[in-house]
Amino acid sequence: MTNSDRIIVPLDVPDLESAIALLDLLPEVNFWKVGLELFVSSGAEILGILQERQKKSFLDLKFHDIPNTVAGACRSASRYQVDLLTLHATAGRQALTAAKEAISDLLSPPKLLAITVLTSLNARELALDLKIPLELSEYALNLALLGKESGIDGAVCSPQEVAQLRRVCGEDFLLVCPGVRPSWSSKGDQSRVMTPAQAIKAGADYLVIGRPITGAEEPKVAWTKICQELTDI
Numbered sequence: 001m002t003n004s005d006r007i008i009v010p011l012d013v014p015d016l017e018s019a020i021a022l023l024d025l026l027p028e029v030n031f032w033k034v035g036l037e038l039f040v041s042s043g044a045e046i047l048g049i050l051q052e053r054q055k056k057s058f059l060d061l062k063f064h065d066i067p068n069t070v071a072g073a074c075r076s077a078s079r080y081q082v083d084l085l086t087l088h089a090t091a092g093r094q095a096l097t098a099a100k101e102a103i104s105d106l107l108s109p110p111k112l113l114a115i116t117v118l119t120s121l122n123a124r125e126l127a128l129d130l131k132i133p134l135e136l137s138e139y140a141l142n143l144a145l146l147g148k149e150s151g152i153d154g155a156v157c158s159p160q161e162v163a164q165l166r167r168v169c170g171e172d173f174l175l176v177c178p179g180v181r182p183s184w185s186s187k188g189d190q191s192r193v194m195t196p197a198q199a200i201k202a203g204a205d206y207l208v209i210g211r212p213i214t215g216a217e218e219p220k221v222a223w224t225k226i227c228q229e230l231t232d233i
């Protein structure tokens with residue numbers, strides 16, 4: 001796998017037409033993420049289109065509910081033949097275990113990823129608003145380990161925690177990092193960021209890079225620039 005194969009681009013657009021326009025604009029992207037905005041507006045049709053175009057897909061709906069509901073949602077989502085699927089680690093051990101169990105008899109189930117601490121949150125919000133008494137990095141590690149112990153395949157974490165998670169969770173645990181920002185792009189609402197090269201060097205398997213590419217004046221140029229930055233590492 002080349003480093004550019006490690007980039008997942010989110011289709012964070014309001015409708016199917018805009019999503020297809022992005023696919024057409026960036027044919028070199030092999031891995032796309034479908035999140036809440038597009039799925040809520042347009043449903044699952046985009047997942048079939050990605051399959052037809054032989055692209056890999058990441059369905060990022062971040063399930064967070066009681067065990068029975070999370071398990072049912074994971075089983076339903078598996079029908080779309082997606083490669084990756086997210087649920088919140090904070091749904092708890094029983095929900096994580098039930099999710100894994102619900103798809104265990106499928107021929108090619110998606111890999112389940114546990115969301116740890118959203119990359120938009122900072123340490124102050126975690127402590128003062130969410131009243132989490134642990135250090136942010138310790139909390140993220142605990143959530144990733146809860147996922148691992150429950151049979152989940154990997155975690156979504158910030159690049160700032162990925163080295164620690166890699167060290168503790170091992171090489172086989174899939175680590176996917178949003179919160180990735182080239183030095184030339186703005187952070188937007190992301191708090192805990194690193195550059196693409198730093199995130200890969202720290203141990204990320206995949207990087208989710210959205211607005212620096214899709215919001216650029218010339219998305220193709222931005223994509224190429226990021227790929228070049230990654231060939232030099």
Ligand SMILES: O=c1ccn([C@@H]2O[C@H](COP(=O)(O)O)[C@@H](O)[C@H]2O)c(=O)[nH]1
Nearest residue numbers: 010035117118119178179208209210211
């Ligand atoms: O902790 C998380 C979990 C998921 N995301 C998602 O990743 C992309 C990031 O997009 P950018 O435009 O590069 O900020 C977006 O779809 C989020 O829903 C995340 O950012 N942080």
